[in-house]
Amino acid sequence: MWNRVTEQGFVLWRVKAWEEYSWLVHGFTTRDWGNLALHTGDSQGVIIDNRKKLSNALGIELASWVTGSQVHGTNIQQISHLERGRGAFSQDSALQDTDGLITDQTNVLLASFYADCVPLLFIEPQRKIIAMAHAGWRGTLGQIDANMVKQFHKLYQVEPKEIEVAIGPSIGPCCYQVGQEVAEKFNEDLVLQKEEGLFLDLWQANAQQLFKLGVIPEHLFVANICTRCYAQDFFSYRREQLKAGRMAALLYKREGF
Numbered sequence: 001m002w003n004r005v006t007e008q009g010f011v012l013w014r015v016k017a018w019e020e021y022s023w024l025v026h027g028f029t030t031r032d033w034g035n036l037a038l039h040t041g042d043s044q045g046v047i048i049d050n051r052k053k054l055s056n057a058l059g060i061e062l063a064s065w066v067t068g069s070q071v072h073g074t075n076i077q078q079i080s081h082l083e084r085g086r087g088a089f090s091q092d093s094a095l096q097d098t099d100g101l102i103t104d105q106t107n108v109l110l111a112s113f114y115a116d117c118v119p120l121l122f123i124e125p126q127r128k129i130i131a132m133a134h135a136g137w138r139g140t141l142g143q144i145d146a147n148m149v150k151q152f153h154k155l156y157q158v159e160p161k162e163i164e165v166a167i168g169p170s171i172g173p174c175c176y177q178v179g180q181e182v183a184e185k186f187n188e189d190l191v192l193q194k195e196e197g198l199f200l201d202l203w204q205a206n207a208q209q210l211f212k213l214g215v216i217p218e219h220l221f222v223a224n225i226c227t228r229c230y231a232q233d234f235f236s237y238r239r240e241q242l243k244a245g246r247m248a249a250l251l252y253k254r255e256g257f
């Protein structure tokens, strides 16, 4: 379950079960914070100002942000203080060809950007490892979630049953109409046939994959909130096309825990 909360007068969504983790800062932004992605049409100055507003509200400086240049791929990068600031002030410095970020370090804010694609947030609360992945249909089909679970094990010897995963607000099966050529790449039970055409359930697709990998149901938190339906809070590429801004998914590990 996710909660709609207010931070400095602006709305954020958070995983209810994660609010008790005082070592963790996390959230998914809304339109309140404006467009947060540098790779969109808005002026760089406006985006940087929006990012600063968010940074100030969270008490984390913008120089700590780390972002990837998302390409709907499945590459995941381990982040240390060496990557601090990559993509924070310019898109050119974002980590190339990177749709997933993972770290056990403090003082780096993992950020990724969305306007319908599925944000996957991962934590391991014992050793305090944080990670996120950008999963549209390509990333889901390419199993970026499986790659992430693999990285947890390879880098930190964490078992799937120890990982908690949250699926954030994103386009739902109510609105995610796809062509036959996309639909047929997925299991039949993930595709809804309606009068208007075929609709893909990316939430269920990711949930199924995560369970198969060994993530336990009690550790999966699905927002079940559609960005296209919920115009009050979210930008949506399907609804707004090129004018769509981007929300940010955020994860940060505080020092001193």
Ligand SMILES: [Zn+2]
Binding pocket: 171, 172, 173, 174, 175, 176, 226, 227, 228, 229, 230
């Ligand atoms: Zn919808």
